[in-house]
Amino acid sequence: xxxxxxxxxxxxxxxxxxxxxxxxxxxxxxxxxxxxxxxxxxxxxxxxxxxxxxxxxxxxxxxxxxxxxxxxxxxxxxxxxxxxxxxxxxxxxxxxxxxxxxxxxxxxxxxxxxxxxxxxxxxxxxxxxxxxxxxxxxxxxxxxxxxxxxxxxxxxxxxxxxxxxxxxxxxxxxxxxxxxxxxxxxxxxxxxxxxxxxxxxxxxxxxxxxxxxxxxxxxxxxxxxxxxxxxxxxxxxxxxxxxxxxxxxxxxxxxxxxxxxxxxxxxxxxxxxxxxxxxxxxxxxxxxxxxxxxxxxxxxxxxxxxxxxxxxxxxxxxxxxxxxxxxxxxxxxxxxxxxxxxxxxxxxxxxxxxxxxxxxxxxxxxxxxxxxxxxxxxxxxxxxxxxxxxxxxxxxxxxxxxxxxxxxxxxxxxxxx
Numbered sequence: 071x072x073x074x075x076x077x078x079x080x081x082x083x084x085x086x087x088x089x090x091x092x093x094x095x096x097x098x099x100x101x102x103x104x105x106x107x108x109x110x111x112x113x114x115x116x117x118x119x120x121x122x123x124x125x126x127x128x129x130x131x132x133x134x135x136x137x138x139x140x141x142x143x144x145x146x147x148x149x150x151x152x153x154x155x156x157x158x159x160x161x162x163x164x165x166x167x168x169x170x171x172x173x174x175x176x177x178x179x180x181x182x183x184x185x186x187x188x189x190x191x192x193x194x195x196x197x198x199x200x201x202x203x204x205x206x207x208x209x210x211x212x213x214x215x216x217x218x219x220x221x222x223x224x225x226x227x228x229x230x231x232x233x234x235x236x237x238x239x240x241x242x243x244x245x246x247x248x249x250x251x252x253x254x255x256x257x258x259x260x261x262x263x264x265x266x267x268x269x270x271x272x273x274x275x276x277x278x279x280x281x282x283x284x285x286x287x288x289x290x291x292x293x294x295x296x297x298x299x300x301x302x303x304x305x306x307x308x309x310x311x312x313x314x315x316x317x318x319x320x321x322x323x324x325x326x327x328x329x330x331x332x333x334x335x336x337x338x339x340x341x342x343x344x345x346x347x348x349x350x351x352x353x354x355x356x357x358x359x360x361x362x363x364x365x366x367x368x369x370x371x372x373x374x375x376x377x378x379x380x381x382x383x384x385x386x387x388x389x390x391x392x393x394x395x396x397x398x399x400x401x402x403x404x405x406x407x408x409x410x411x412x413x414x415x416x417x418x419x420x421x422x423x424x425x426x427x428x429x430x431x432x433x434x435x436x437x438x439x440x441x442x443x444x445x446x447x448x449x450x451x452x453x454x455x456x457x458x459x460x461x462x463x464x465x466x467x468x469x470x471x472x473x474x475x476x477x478x479x480x481x482x483x484x485x486x487x
Contacts, residue, residue: 127175131184205430215377226302230261241294243286250279251277276355279352285364292309303324318332329382347364359373379395379399400451405458
């Protein structure tokens with residue numbers, strides 16, 4: 071099992087770090103080689119790197135490797151990856167931060183690995199501890215996610231900028247004709263009038279944004295059309311990515327260098343430049359809507375943000391749109407609740423364990439979103455969480471059967487004699 075996990079972890083590292091990225095503007099060259107927390111989304115990169123080498127390191131330790139050898143291997147692989155990103159793999163940025171955080175990830179995995187058998191085959195008292203602790207950790211993670219996804223802005227003065235009024239490598243190459251926020255015209259460049267009051271409205275989480283643009287070339291990278299910045303970082307952004315129109319909304323996570331909450335609309339932009347497009351975005355209590363009109367056709371998409379979507383704050387890639395985003399969120403929930411269901415079965419106290427599991431499930435998907443001002447969670451989250459907990463419960467008897475069957479030959483011989 072350890073060798074299989076190590077090979078899977080190595081494949082994960084290779085896919086995540088050595089896949090070429092399309093970057094026609096060469097934005098990766100702007101990342102300093104010696105930085106520790108790099109760029110506006112440096113916090114997300116650090117968090118993702120701390121998770122990346124966990125499967126590899128755990129697998130190596132379960133295969134019998136020592137702690138030192140495992141950590142040294144993680145450091146060597148990370149250094150090799152960064153060297154390849156710097157010299158061979160196009161569109162990827164290398165930095166000292168990646169080497170340090172990946173090595174730390176290997177050390178964390180190597181430290182946790184010896185405890186894995188106790189987690190997979192706990193005694194009934196151990197299962198009760200794991201169930202209670204796992205439920206607390208899950209609810210705490212959802213609470214932190216809800217806090218980071220709530221409306222918020224980085225510190226600093228509010229500034230407005232239209233793409234064609236500034237020189238930036240990530241600027242939209244079409245033309246912006248007008249922008250209105252809650253009906254008030256936004257300046258082409260500089261702080262809008264009454265920006266302090268505007269900050270309070272944005273942090274309240276209810277506003278609308280309307281823009282009229284002439285389309286640009288559908289470049290396969292995010293290109294901002296309009297951006298309202300807070301301090302040095304963009305907070306509210308309309309952008310184009312290929313044929314997609316996108317909206318980035320303010321969230322507290324921006325203060326910590328995490329990824330923004332984004333909503334993307336497929337075919338929201340025309341296939342050719344020079345076409346008039348009307349864009350309208352509305353935000354009402356973490357219920358997002360983005361609409362695009364061109365060629366006499368309106369396209370729109372809506373998304374209710376939920377606390378379980380905190381994974382988008384850490385992902386190194388642009389989050390998927392619509393249905394795909396919901397199902398990835400559902401899979402993350404399933405991954406968290408399956409072990410809780412398994413431990414509940416292993417406690418030996420079925421009724422009490424089911425009661426605790428049900429209470430945690432309801433608190434995470436109903437009570438917490440309501441207290442945080444989020445819309446009711448999508449049915450896919452209820453379905454995925456409930457199915458995963460049931461599947462985990464069903465794995466309990468299977469694990470017990472395998473434990474009974476996998477006795478040593480000497481035990482079998484002595485019992486038969």
